[in-house]
Amino acid sequence: MESKITNYSVPTEYQSELGKMNILGFWIFIAAEIILFATLFALYGVYHDRIGDGPAGPEVFVIKDVVIQTVLLLTSSFTCGYVITSMRRGNVKGAIVWIAITLLFGLGFLVMEINEFIHYVNAGLAIQTSAFGSSLLTLLGTHGAHVTFGLFWGIILAIQLAQRGITAFTASKVHIWSIYWHFLDVVWIFVFTFVYLGGLM
Amino acid sequence: MSSKTHASGVGNIVGYVLGLILTFAAVWIVLESSLATSMKWTIISIFAIIQAGLQLFMFMHMSEGEDRDAKVVHTVYAIFMGIIVVFGSIWVMTAGHPIG
Amino acid sequence: MDIKWDQILIIEEPIMFWTFIGLIVSSIGLVAGLTYFKKWGWLWREWLTSTDAKKVGIMYIVLAIVMLVRGGIDALMMKYQTAVPENTFLSSQHFNEVFSAHGTIMIFFMAMPILFGIMNLVVPLQIGARDVAFPKLNLLGFWITTAAAVLYNIAFLVGGSPDAGWTSYFPLAGKEFTPGIGNNYYYVALQISGFGSMIIAINFMVTILKMRAPGMGLFKMPMFTWTTLITCLIMIIAFPIFTIALLAGMLDRVFGSHFFTVADGGLDMMWANLFWLWAHPEVYIVVLPAFGIISEVVATFSKKRLYGYHSMVWAVIVISVFSLLVWVHHFYTMGVGPTVNSVFSITTLAIAVPTGIKLFNWLFTMRKGRIAFEQPMLWALGFIPTFLIGGVTGVMLGMASADFQYHNTLFLVAHFHYTLVGGVVYAVFAAIYYWWPKFFGFKLNHKLGNWHFWLFNVGFNLSFFPLFFLGLDGAARRMYTYSAETGFGPLYMLSFIGTLLIAAGVVFFVINMVYSSLKEKRITDRDVWGTGRTLEWLVPTPVPAYNFAVIPKVEALDEVWHRKETGKALAFDEKEIKDIHMPSHSGLPFYMFVAFFISGFLFVWEFQALAIASLALPFLGMAINSFTSYDEGYYIPAKEVIETERKGGGEQQWKAK
Numbered sequence A: 001m002e003s004k005i006t007n008y009s010v011p012t013e014y015q016s017e018l019g020k021m022n023i024l025g026f027w028i029f030i031a032a033e034i035i036l037f038a039t040l041f042a043l044y045g046v047y048h049d050r051i052g053d054g055p056a057g058p059e060v061f062v063i064k065d066v067v068i069q070t071v072l073l074l075t076s077s078f079t080c081g082y083v084i085t086s087m088r089r090g091n092v093k094g095a096i097v098w099i100a101i102t103l104l105f106g107l108g109f110l111v112m113e114i115n116e117f118i119h120y121v122n123a124g125l126a127i128q129t130s131a132f133g134s135s136l137l138t139l140l141g142t143h144g145a146h147v148t149f150g151l152f153w154g155i156i157l158a159i160q161l162a163q164r165g166i167t168a169f170t171a172s173k174v175h176i177w178s179i180y181w182h183f184l185d186v187v188w189i190f191v192f193t194f195v196y197l198g199g200l201m
Numbered sequence B: 001m002s003s004k005t006h007a008s009g010v011g012n013i014v015g016y017v018l019g020l021i022l023t024f025a026a027v028w029i030v031l032e033s034s035l036a037t038s039m040k041w042t043i044i045s046i047f048a049i050i051q052a053g054l055q056l057f058m059f060m061h062m063s064e065g066e067d068r069d070a071k072v073v074h075t076v077y078a079i080f081m082g083i084i085v086v087f088g089s090i091w092v093m094t095a096g097h098p099i100g
Numbered sequence C: 001m002d003i004k005w006d007q008i009l010i011i012e013e014p015i016m017f018w019t020f021i022g023l024i025v026s027s028i029g030l031v032a033g034l035t036y037f038k039k040w041g042w043l044w045r046e047w048l049t050s051t052d053a054k055k056v057g058i059m060y061i062v063l064a065i066v067m068l069v070r071g072g073i074d075a076l077m078m079k080y081q082t083a084v085p086e087n088t089f090l091s092s093q094h095f096n097e098v099f100s101a102h103g104t105i106m107i108f109f110m111a112m113p114i115l116f117g118i119m120n121l122v123v124p125l126q127i128g129a130r131d132v133a134f135p136k137l138n139l140l141g142f143w144i145t146t147a148a149a150v151l152y153n154i155a156f157l158v159g160g161s162p163d164a165g166w167t168s169y170f171p172l173a174g175k176e177f178t179p180g181i182g183n184n185y186y187y188v189a190l191q192i193s194g195f196g197s198m199i200i201a202i203n204f205m206v207t208i209l210k211m212r213a214p215g216m217g218l219f220k221m222p223m224f225t226w227t228t229l230i231t232c233l234i235m236i237i238a239f240p241i242f243t244i245a246l247l248a249g250m251l252d253r254v255f256g257s258h259f260f261t262v263a264d265g266g267l268d269m270m271w272a273n274l275f276w277l278w279a280h281p282e283v284y285i286v287v288l289p290a291f292g293i294i295s296e297v298v299a300t301f302s303k304k305r306l307y308g309y310h311s312m313v314w315a316v317i318v319i320s321v322f323s324l325l326v327w328v329h330h331f332y333t334m335g336v337g338p339t340v341n342s343v344f345s346i347t348t349l350a351i352a353v354p355t356g357i358k359l360f361n362w363l364f365t366m367r368k369g370r371i372a373f374e375q376p377m378l379w380a381l382g383f384i385p386t387f388l389i390g391g392v393t394g395v396m397l398g399m400a401s402a403d404f405q406y407h408n409t410l411f412l413v414a415h416f417h418y419t420l421v422g423g424v425v426y427a428v429f430a431a432i433y434y435w436w437p438k439f440f441g442f443k444l445n446h447k448l449g450n451w452h453f454w455l456f457n458v459g460f461n462l463s464f465f466p467l468f469f470l471g472l473d474g475a476a477r478r479m480y481t482y483s484a485e486t487g488f489g490p491l492y493m494l495s496f497i498g499t500l501l502i503a504a505g506v507v508f509f510v511i512n513m514v515y516s517s518l519k520e521k522r523i524t525d526r527d528v529w530g531t532g533r534t535l536e537w538l539v540p541t542p543v544p545a546y547n548f549a550v551i552p553k554v555e556a557l558d559e560v561w562h563r564k565e566t567g568k569a570l571a572f573d574e575k576e577i578k579d580i581h582m583p584s585h586s587g588l589p590f591y592m593f594v595a596f597f598i599s600g601f602l603f604v605w606e607f608q609a610l611a612i613a614s615l616a617l618p619f620l621g622m623a624i625n626s627f628t629s630y631d632e633g634y635y636i637p638a639k640e641v642i643e644t645e646r647k648g649g650g651e652q653q654w655k656a657k
Helices: A017-045 A065-089 A091-121 A131-164 A167-199 B001-006 B010-031 B036-060 B068-094 C014-036 C038-050 C053-082 C091-126 C135-154 C182-212 C223-255 C269-303 C309-322 C337-366 C375-398 C400-406 C410-440 C448-473 C489-519 C558-567 C588-604 C608-614 C618-629 C638-648
Strands: C580-582 C633-634
Touching: A017 A131, A017 A167, A017 B068, A017 C182, A017 C223, A017 C269, A017 C618, A065 A091, A065 A167, A065 B010, A065 B036, A091 A167, A131 A167, A131 C223, A131 C269, A131 C618, A167 B010, A167 B036, A167 C588, B010 B036, B010 C053, B068 C223, B068 C269, C014 C038, C038 C053, C053 C091, C053 C135, C053 C489, C091 C135, C091 C182, C091 C223, C091 C269, C091 C410, C135 C182, C135 C588, C182 C223, C182 C588, C223 C269, C223 C309, C223 C608, C269 C309, C269 C375, C269 C410, C309 C337, C309 C489, C337 C400, C375 C400, C375 C410, C375 C448, C410 C448, C448 C489, C588 C608, C588 C618
Parallel strands: none
Antiparallel strands: C580 C633
16 A cells, blocks of 8 residues: 555544554554453463462562652653654654653663562562462563563654654654553553552552 | 644643652552552552543544544453453452362 | 483384475475476565465465365374274374374464465455555565464474374473473464464454445445454454463473462463463354355355345354353363353353354345355355254353263364364365356366365264264263273274265365366356356456456445346446556565574574574564565556456456446
8 A cells, every 4th residue: 555645634644544554553453462461460360469489579569669660651651742742743853852752761661670670580589489470570571571662663763754754654653653652651550550559458 | 734733732741640640649549548458449440540541542542533433442342351351360260169 | 401402303203204204305396396497586576475465365375275284184193093992003192292283283274374365365355455454464474374384383393293282281281291392382383373363363454444445334345354354353352362371381381480380379270261262262263254255155156145144244243242251161170160150151152142143144045045056055055054063062062061071072072173174164165166266267177076075075074973972972082092892993983984085075176176277167257156246256357466447336235246236337447447556575574484483493492592582583574674664566557457457357248338
């Protein structure tokens, strides 16, 4: 399908048939991601108190760090909103700068998460420790892997924006990446609420 | 151009501030308040759902574009099935005889 | 790692040895042939890198037929082993590997690819589209599925075949009871094949939702397109569950985690829970397209509109929800208690209702129709009673209290073969006979087709009906042998004879394809069967690369039939033809095939660090794709289109009135 523009009266990312199809396709993929994380939550839900000989959740969770992580990711989601806002105003430079800021917050989140993992292993909780450890670290790890993927993806799109400017096609690509990035925040909200806060009760 | 209406940053700020308030409120309820555990669960669950909704509509632009219906119906279907997967699994694996 | 390096190649057993030699000889033959006839370039340009959905579809079907032969040989070996009591043809270990491979291959690398192939061929034509939504992604889906198939199929020679059944239940499948690396193939290969299925699902959902011809509302879509849409919907929901289950299983085996182990808090039955959360919907994923095919065939050859189209559509939609609400009926005997079992018993009986509706719809479609007993219709007629038996025994198994008797016996084996073979395979043969002439320009031979149908049909029933009785007598599934005193011998022997007839039927099918392509009369009629109803019968035969010279405007369900009835012009004015945009071909999906294969192989062989590092290979492919996705494709000039249309039009009624 060609990226020919068919409608000028809507935001850039919806102006070509290709852009619209890519965005719809990605929403369908988001549904798959919802189920993917739901299954990880199901595993965690069943295993959260099956700790074997290892430590339990409240023994290892550091709630202060987790709150910082949450704020970092929420903020990156907020700045990511401005990527789309600048893009729709036709401001390439602004979009790239906002992508960079978003990625920096994302990187901060990731560094803290790696730190958290090191802390868990030192506290005697690895994926080999217990079913609880396996399910917790797989859930967090899958989310972290998604964030890492999003970082690289964002960099690649920033380069393409710099090369080609805002066209119907590049705009749809950035829009899709922003959906992905916000979705990771949605997942984190549930991790934060049900894994950490739930674990402390 | 009508895309101006989609390009305001006000929604972003509202979404962000609400997100932060809900996050800290949830932490406070769990750590500081003296509510019953079941009450705490209910409140933080509702907060999480509100936050997810904020993201979906304020940031992810789920309800815009000509494919709005397809996106919303499909996502709601997925959320419903996700709930089945989570609570169905927990129910099946913990109800009845204790196993394992 | 506990790899014994002297046991990498498994060729001690004579069967393995000769298979190995045969594979090497035929590969050398293939390479030599391609080199001698200088066909490498042609193969690469016209097929392996082609983004034309029709060619991708045909490649899927070729892959599926090769896998059908492999899985079929497995079946013959099993049936030969159990034909007489105390047989020593296969050892117990080898028998375990064979039935595991048979199940896995038939579901993942035969049934699904062949249906994906048919979707690729038919869906764009039925909705009046020139292409699928994402042509390159479509080709990628094929190559990823192929990477998985190749990875799974080398297992029996390199490292050992998975041997814990196609369900691969823990704790048997875990490291504790199945050491070595053989079983890793299951988790890694199926993980990869799941990505392929996900790609197909997204692609076809967007294609159907966004690319229908103008005027074709959702309730004017042909039935096969509807079932494809719902199948994709179910795939989107079901496959991620399996992705996580396989990931957890792989982590358990390769990285020592404790999801499904007996020790340290793991729950082996959680695997069964997640597996069936995916695998029950999977049954509908393969059987819904089959329902769509049967609907098309029955309507065409009864020369009547499909009875109760709307009820059929709603029945399919209801299944998209209910298929995910019945999974526990596969493990009632886990002992989770009467409440859970009762709930799932009720949902299981409820899901039989929409399926029953469809059977009646087909019967009422045929009622008072002028039925033409062409090949596809024969298969559809064979489908209805066989599938009915499968469905009714399914209801028997669905009753939780009764299930304790049937569970894990051959009764169950007979049941699911009646649904999967009687349902899917019959429908697939119907589809192949039905749409073959559209794509190749000749019909498959009628007489050879009759041999194929009758041998297969009689053989199938002979092979699987006795298993109901064996199961009720207490013969357990997956038993590599039994003693003469059990009295199972005669029925097992009957079943083996039936399997031979099935094999003979498939041989006739292969002969038919070869014979017909050499001898059968070439046809260029657009409406090959004369009673076509849907848009695929509006385009030239064989279908040109661009499908539709002019995108048709749709007014009714069964548009072509509607146009014939109302005497409307079937063709278009040649002046309407413009240059047609086509997607470029791409080598990147083939690169992804190599990347996934290498990465998968390293995971199977438990090179932990190297395997994780190798994940960079597929991600590199994605990055390259992102930078090179600005290719705008090419155009077929209008002049060329007009020539093709004139040639492929046939002499018949298609001129504009």
